[in-house]
Amino acid sequence: MRALVLLAVLCLAPAPGAAAVAVTVGSKKFTESVILGEMVATLAREAGAKVSHRRELGGTRVLWSALLRGDIDVYPEYTGTLRAEILAREGIADDSALRTALAGRGIGMSAPLGFNNTYAIGMLETEASALRIETISDLRNHPDLVFGFGNEFMDRGDGWPALKASYGLTASNVRGLDHDLAYRGLVAGDIDVMDLYATDAEIGYYAIKVLKDDRAHFPVYDAVLIYRHDLAQRAPGVVRAISRLAGRIDERTMAGLNANVKMGGASERQVAGKFLRATFGTDAPAPEESPLQRFWRTTLEHLTLVGISLAAAIAVAIPLGIAAYLRPGLGHVVLAVVGIIQTMPTLALLVFMIPLLGIGAVPAMMALFLYSLLPITRNVHAGLTGIAEPIHRSALALGLDTSDRLFRIELPLAAPMILAGIKTAAVINVGTATLGALIGAGGYGQPILTGIRLDDVGLILEGAVPAAGLALLVQYGFEWCERLITPPGLRPNKTSGTTA
Numbered sequence: 001m002r003a004l005v006l007l008a009v010l011c012l013a014p015a016p017g018a019a020a021v022a023v024t025v026g027s028k029k030f031t032e033s034v035i036l037g038e039m040v041a042t043l044a045r046e047a048g049a050k051v052s053h054r055r056e057l058g059g060t061r062v063l064w065s066a067l068l069r070g071d072i073d074v075y076p077e078y079t080g081t082l083r084a085e086i087l088a089r090e091g092i093a094d095d096s097a098l099r100t101a102l103a104g105r106g107i108g109m110s111a112p113l114g115f116n117n118t119y120a121i122g123m124l125e126t127e128a129s130a131l132r133i134e135t136i137s138d139l140r141n142h143p144d145l146v147f148g149f150g151n152e153f154m155d156r157g158d159g160w161p162a163l164k165a166s167y168g169l170t171a172s173n174v175r176g177l178d179h180d181l182a183y184r185g186l187v188a189g190d191i192d193v194m195d196l197y198a199t200d201a202e203i204g205y206y207a208i209k210v211l212k213d214d215r216a217h218f219p220v221y222d223a224v225l226i227y228r229h230d231l232a233q234r235a236p237g238v239v240r241a242i243s244r245l246a247g248r249i250d251e252r253t254m255a256g257l258n259a260n261v262k263m264g265g266a267s268e269r270q271v272a273g274k275f276l277r278a279t280f281g282t283d284a285p286a287p288e289e290s291p292l293q294r295f296w297r298t299t300l301e302h303l304t305l306v307g308i309s310l311a312a313a314i315a316v317a318i319p320l321g322i323a324a325y326l327r328p329g330l331g332h333v334v335l336a337v338v339g340i341i342q343t344m345p346t347l348a349l350l351v352f353m354i355p356l357l358g359i360g361a362v363p364a365m366m367a368l369f370l371y372s373l374l375p376i377t378r379n380v381h382a383g384l385t386g387i388a389e390p391i392h393r394s395a396l397a398l399g400l401d402t403s404d405r406l407f408r409i410e411l412p413l414a415a416p417m418i419l420a421g422i423k424t425a426a427v428i429n430v431g432t433a434t435l436g437a438l439i440g441a442g443g444y445g446q447p448i449l450t451g452i453r454l455d456d457v458g459l460i461l462e463g464a465v466p467a468a469g470l471a472l473l474v475q476y477g478f479e480w481c482e483r484l485i486t487p488p489g490l491r492p493n494k495t496s497g498t499t500a
Contacts, residue, residue: 020050021235026063026075029056029438029449030179031261031268032117032199032254036076038272040225040242044074046282047241054359055268056449058347058438059152060085062354066440067107071358073231074242078117080221082109084158095222106229108239111246112222115254119158119218120196121211124186128209135214136167139193143170148191150179158218159195166217180453199251201259223249248279262454291462294447299466301361301442305433306470309365310426313372317425318418320373321380322406331381342374346435354439364436371432372425379421383414416482423478430471434463444470 023044027037034055041053054072057063064086066072082102083092092098095109102109121136128134131142139145153159154176163169175191182194183202196203196210198221203210225242232239249257253275260271269288276282289297320338324331349370353363387410411418437445444463451459 020048021238023049023051023074023231023235023238024072025051025053026057026066026072026440027053027055028060028063028075029058029453030197031201031258031453032197033076034268035257035261035272036113036223036225036245038268039245039276040074040076042272042276042282043241043244043280044235044238047235047237049235049238054440056437056446056453057359057440058351060156062351062359062439065354066359067226067228068105069355069358070228070230071360071440074225074227076113076223077226078221078223079112080118080158080219081156082226084219085156088157102226103229108227108229108232110225110227110243112224113245114223114247114249115199115251116220116222117197117199117251117254118221119153120198120213121163121193122186122196122203122208123193123211125207125209127192128211133209133211135212136163136217137214138211139169139171140167143172145171145173145192146190147171147174147193148177148182148185149174149195150182151176153179153195163217166215178452180455184455199254199258201255201262204255205259205263223254244280249275295462295466298442298444298446298463301446302430302433302444302467302470305361305365305368305436305441305443306426306429309368309433310372310422310429312365312369313376313425314422316369317373317376317421318380321377321418322384324377324381325384326402326406335378335381338373338377341370346371346432347438350435350439359440361436361441363439364433364441367436368429368433372429375424375428376418376421379417379424380414383417383421384410386417387413419478419482423475423482426474426478427471430467430474434467 025037025041025044027033037053037055041051045051054066057066060077060081063072063075063077067075079095079098082098087098087101090101092101095112099109121139123133131138133139133142147160149160154174155161160174164171171193177185179195179197182191183206185191186194186208187206196208198210202208225245227239227242257271257275260266261268267288273282317338320334324334346367349367350363353366357363357366391409391413433441433443434445434448436443437449444467446463447459448463451457451461451463
């Protein structure tokens with residue numbers, strides 16, 4: 001009998017050392033999404049999963065693409081955004097049709113969390129009162145007002161183009177800017193009208209009047225969680241745990257949670273943890289990072305992005321530059337191609353990488369690698385073609401073949417120019433790598449993005465100052481290497497300033 005009991009216990013017990021299911025949570029780069037992401041991460045962690053939270057990723061399309069690829073498993077979204085932006089071409093009428101459309105893509109949707117965070121249009125109450133503006137339709141009578149909208153709102157299906165057509169607005173001075181910066185612009189008087197999220201804490205704090213959507217342009221934006229169906233298969237307990245949030249958060253509660261972060265100075269993790277303890281008795285938050293821990297983590301991430309991308313660029317660009325020198329016809333094509341890559345906007349290139357490589361460090365390093373090709377390739381080519389003709393003739397007179405001339409004479413003479421190109425690429429990479437945070441690559445860009453969102457100068461400096469310091473360190477380090485490898489006969493004379 002004892003043997004049977006022991007056997008049953010062994011069969012029912014989890015295997016020793018069994019790995020926890022890995023779950024990746026995503027969130028957009030605004031406070032509410034990060035708070036909800038922290039709630040999901042905590043509930044998933046309590047359900048036994050090994051959780052990572054990819055915070056503050058770029059716009060809606062970045063998160064949606066990452067979910068479809070499997071780079072993230074779940075993230076907070078809004079029904080209005082799903083219907084009017086992501087699946088706009090399908091003409092989805094209600095939540096039932098929405099669930100069906102998502103299921104066809106292998107995506108599940110939770111029940112609404114309990115609040116409708118609709119888009120709205122707002123002005124300072126004092127200005128709206130002075131101009132007697134109550135509704136969005138009233139804006140037609142004031143085409144001279146300056147409109148400032150979040151960058152995503154400027155182009156999305158339910159954003160400015162549709163709003164303009166729906167209400168017949170004729171405003172010509174319309175600016176796109178970061179949503180959080182728009183509030184500062186409104187208060188400072190740089191803009192008069194902006195887009196709002198209904199649960200934004202700033203609405204009450206800055207005394208902003210929400211204009212009545214008298215033509216019912218904006219749909220319902222019920223907050224929901226969307227997740228991959230394979231998550232329900234791999235970790236059904238996690239899906240059950242996060243589904244407990246359904247119906248638990250109303251508009252007033254969500255606005256209060258946002259205010260605790262934006263105005264109260266608490267972290268999203270603290271606010272989410274406090275809500276979950278009060279609602280479910282949950283207590284499985286991830287430990288908070290100290291500023292020093294955060295600094296070392298972002299430094300390591302940034303050095304990894306810059307170091308790997310630069311090393312790969314050196315390995316590819318130097319042979320490209322040599323090929324361009326040895327084959328002038330090919331050289332024109334090579335230099336033209338790397339020049340075209342360099343003209344692509346960084347954000348566009350990062351987004352283009354997502355369908356191919358997903359989110360995180362890999363696509364960011366690929367973008368940095370591509371941006372590094374031009375300065376290195378061009379300087380290798382310029383350094384080799386700039387060698388004086390008498391030196392070429394002397395090498396030929398000595399009977400040296402092409403390979404010997406290249407490696408014994410031409411590359412050593414061109415080394416200072418080549419190193420200058422590498423230095424330029426490295427310094428550019430240090431600064432550009434901060435944008436990698438928009439696709440989850442981390443680095444110094446992460447505290448900068450968070451600081452902008454929370455209007456926290458200290459956090460902005462936490463990323464900006466080390467990035468600037470690293471750029472200077474890289475520049476001076478390469479200048480020292482340049483002096484070290486320059487042949488003695490080509491080094492500047494300290495007294496006359498000429499070469500020896």
